[in-house]
Amino acid sequence: MNMSVGSERVQIRVTVNGQVHQREVEARQLLVDLLRETLGLTGTHIGCDTSYCGACTVLLNGEPVKSCTLFAFQAHEADVKTVEGLSHNGDMHPLQKAFVQCHGLQCGYCTPGFLMSSYALLSKNKRPTDDQIRKALAGNTCRCTGYQNIFKAVRSAADTLAAGTQ
Amino acid sequence: MYPAAFRYYRAATLEEAASILSQAGDEARPLAGGQSLIPLMKLRLVRPALLVDLNSIPGLSSIKSEQGVVRIGALARHAQLADSELSQLIPILHDCAAGIADAQVRSRGTIGGSLAEADPSGDWAPVMLALSAEVRTQNSKQQRTIALGDFLKDAYTTALANGELVREVAVKVPAKNSGGAYIAFKRCASVYASASAAVQLTMADRSTCEQAHIYLGCVGLVPLHATAAEAELRGRELTKERISAAAEAAMEAAAPHSDMRGSAEYKKVLVKHVVKKGLEVSLRRSRGEQVEVSHEYVGRI
Missing domain, CATH: 3.30.43.10 (Uridine Diphospho-n-acetylenolpyruvylglucosamine Reductase, domain 2)
Structure with missing residues (x-):
């Protein structure tokens, strides 16, 4: 075949938490490694690295995705939001506060993924039902909490945010 | 990695x-x-x-309806399908799209990719077979249309030639006196189902079945056509007993293997359950009832 087709390195421009980054990346670089290794945003965690556990969840153009199962080039010209983008002027997001108040974490390793899945849900659905919350979190795994306190945290944050927008 | x-x-x-x-x-x-x-x-x-x-190719993810045919672009994502009005119009599409894997996978996974992968446990193939879907393909020069039943050759094997890609999937909008449902049972959200059933019924009147399409997922190398179960229903009144008899017949059609998703015996029993529920929901929907179902797993039954 014509060996000139394609390239092992790709130019990308990606907006992460509002900041534009222009980089040349290896085609095989995964989005999670672009975030953690290249951009130094280590809030996004690698858990299973097999698209199962959801610890690496970030938002790509507002949609939750597993950043271990996306190449960095797939974020070209896209808007990425990571857990570092949740707080505002040093003040934690209501979801983060609710996770603290409801004891929605123990070791905390899975928490960034849960926060981003919850954030994706509440961005689209201001008044989710209990069932919708559970379904939105179904792609995230936690080995400490037994999930009940995570559910309570998201329920609490959703109610707080909905009350504020009435 | x-x-x-x-x-x-x-x-x-x-x-x-x-x-x-x-x-x-x-x-x-x-x-x-x-x-x-x-x-x-x-x-x-x-x-x-x-x-x-393929992700930068314009127009590949459109979902549109023309003259009673819904055309779904190969790059339409599961989440996009779950949210689309056309999926609301054909509830079996919504059942499937809204329950595949988890929210993160649904954001990215595509219907064309799922059909071209031809994984024996894929969700779209049984659903699209129940709707008698056609696949439109593209090579460097021309397009061709293939009935999905002919497109799926074997596990992970399709009729796609070298250099041929899925362009779109087309299904006819079912008649008003029709109802369908997709029921998949899995251990948790992020995994493939242990067994699934896609059902599409067309009714002659409120209780008499005119036509039934039933396909089973995850229990064979390709989705299995439950013809004996269909024969139990065609032209008959869909009583509770009739539906149970069809579900029993579907169980006989299943050819599952024992694996980490369950023993062969267990999966056969699941087939009976998903077919029975699929028939019950399809019948109610054929009468105009709104019924919400999707994939079932622990905590969501």
């Missing part, structure tokens, strides 16, 4: 992608949603030298 190094090419049109793939042969792979391909590449079970990205 890192995939082996590969060259990347962003295709501008499907014809161009097909042309490059046909020249590259086995060395190249097309990239749609990547939710099966990327994990396989990370495990180095698949090592393409060239990845041809």
